[in-house]
Amino acid sequence: MSNTYRRRPLPTILAALAAVGCLVAAGCSGSDDDEASTSTTSSSAATVDGKDALTPLIGSVTFPPVPFEGSDGKNHLVYELSVTNFTSGKVTIDGLKVLDAASGKTIDDLDAARLHQRVQPAGERDSTDHLDAGQSATIFLHVTLDKSATVPEKLVHEVAVTAEAAPPGKNSVTERLGATTVDKRTLPVLAAPLAGERYIAADGCCDASRHTRAILPVNGQTFVAQRYAIDYEQADEQNRIYVGNPTDPKSYFIFGKNVLASADGTVVGTRNDLPEQTPGTFPAGIGIDEADGNFVVLDIGDGFFINYAHMQPGSVKPKLGDKVKKGDILGLVGNTGNSVAPHLHFHVMNGPSPLAAQGLPYLNASFSVTGQVASTADFDAAEGTGIPLVLLPNRPTTKHTDQLIMDQNVVTFD
Template sequence: MAGILLVACGTESSVTPSENSTASSTTASSTTASASSATASAAASAAEVTITPIVGTVLHEPVPVPATDGRTHLVYEVELTNATSQNMTVREAVVRADGEELLTLDAEALPQWMRVFGQPEPTATFGPGQAGRLWLDVALDEGATAPSSLEHVLTVIPETPSDPLLPETITETVAPVAVSTRTPIEVAPPVRGPGWLDGNGCCVVSAHRGAVSPLAGQFWAAERFAIDYVQLDADGKLYVGDPTRNETYPYFGADILAAGDGPVVAVVDDLPEQTPGSNPSGLKVTEYAGNHVVQDLGNGNYALYAHLQPGSITVQPGDSLTRGQSIAKLGNSGNSSAAHLHFHVMDGPDPLASNGLPFVFSAFDLTGQVVGDDSIEELERTGGPVPTSTTETGRRTGELPLYLDVTTFD
């Protein structure tokens, strides 16, 4: 929710089968034979076990979602821990399903998708006992069926190899995970009009995807699919005039619309606007979303509409909303550096202590894409216009807009 557009050993063992093979009855003999067979099987399995210096688990199982690039995305995170007393470097990460490689991150690409906890810089090296996170976006080809499960093959390089336990190159399989059979909820756009730019959206490691928060004793990725919406004018500009005034942004005060039917479960409406161009400080966790509305959309889906204008919210907890209903005005409250709407869907009512879920918009027009992060920085600094591409355009239904997409919402 930060900002506007750029703003988160053991050792080998062996098992020897029991040599007690004499018994006084048929039942005893059968029992002993079964036990010996099981023990022998365990011994065979143990012989195949090797040291895996990097261990891992998946934070939440991925939910397939179709996006504007024509592909289906599996977006999720793998928590990794170096369980040894020396540096370990992950040289390659491969996501595999049914023996097929779906994604390969090599030594050059991998650091951009990986962080050690407490360190913002990209890295693929974990120090002794260090833990961190690997963000993944597995994009399936158009028309491909999502697999039922995934596994992750890491190539790990010890700083100080020691045969036979730690050879120079270790290939290990970690964090097997089932792919969810859940279907992303279809919602209506929460804003209307042309020129809406998707900032911090899926699927790069943006301020949203990077914001995996340690709350209430565990990690939460509420903002996994969150979008920050700002609006470009007919000339492609974000603002004209003094960028430190909210009123300079023409879309400031735009109507915010209910994305679906369902009751309001939470409202905050008394936090002040922030000054554009500066990053807020001293906020409580409960203030990061600023003035906001949380709506229950049903089937375990909750919508968050955040950073709203103070005093503009026209609904209260318990109100039953209808799709397209005006509920508030776009603002710049909470953890925000300029006017924008933060929108995401999650599996619980807390804006941050929830798991982010994918969603698709029922219908919209894709009118282009802003070209590159440099253009985003230019927009923030000068107001634009900036280069845009119209390679991918047209009417879209049932898709998730991606980072840098520019859309028109009816």
């Protein structure tokens, strides 16, 4: 792209942003004397004051949120807002409100500090407070609602930005974007994928989890197949994940445990030939086709698929096309593929491909929460060094049915 071409649209954009500044200034001042001016039904749901507006940031929700009840007894909406800075200058994202599109009521209000941890530029791992000219980002959102609160049918987002390319004094813009429905499909209630005590649901839903943020460009679009994934590990009575030689998979308490079918289903993907990796470091040179190690993908119907990953070589029992029953043994927990320590990676998605699918929530039929790991850093330390997990104090054991196990819960499956 030539410099001439790049520079030519600039005055147009500046003029447009000046217009945005005027519109917003009128709207923000509380003036309502524009009410009779033109507005269209197509734009009214996605603009601040019902009129068409030029917006420095454009955005959309790629995959509508699917609400679910978590083990904290609250309803959760987990989804991503894809945004692009459509101007020739830096745009700082100052705040974001999630609104019920029907009532206009704010259901979540993220100030700059909360928001900036959730803005991840395309191709980068670290979060940011701004987007450079033309830059795209994903805003990872997680709305938590009390059980008594109504879950909206549709959402829209009100974003406050500061646009460098706008004329001085008119840089602050409040805009609406990313209107989306809320997908209230019926969720499957799944049996436990493991049996026994003190399983830790690591990197679970729904905030800075490495799974929830694992957005991947696949086949020309983005997917978050692991949006609700859990890496299960297991602790002993002293809350240790392993004892002994950390490079021996057998030192880890979860190694060799039976992996169980959580529902009746048909095997639509599997592998059984990949070697055990040495725990302690991620293996080098693992391609995406080997990342899950030895795995089973089960089609459990109604558009839900379960992925079980990293099982021991030769342990995977069903073959492609086999039908399995809830509770059947699928294989043994191992450390194959892209894995730093023996664990069961478990996630539910909307298609058979563990990469080119969107993660879906589900409900765990029955479990007890016997503890809560204080933080992901505490989990990583226990996994990496063998020290006991740091658990939050004075957490009573609680019984749960039909809820999703949340991040760093320590659970017993009956």
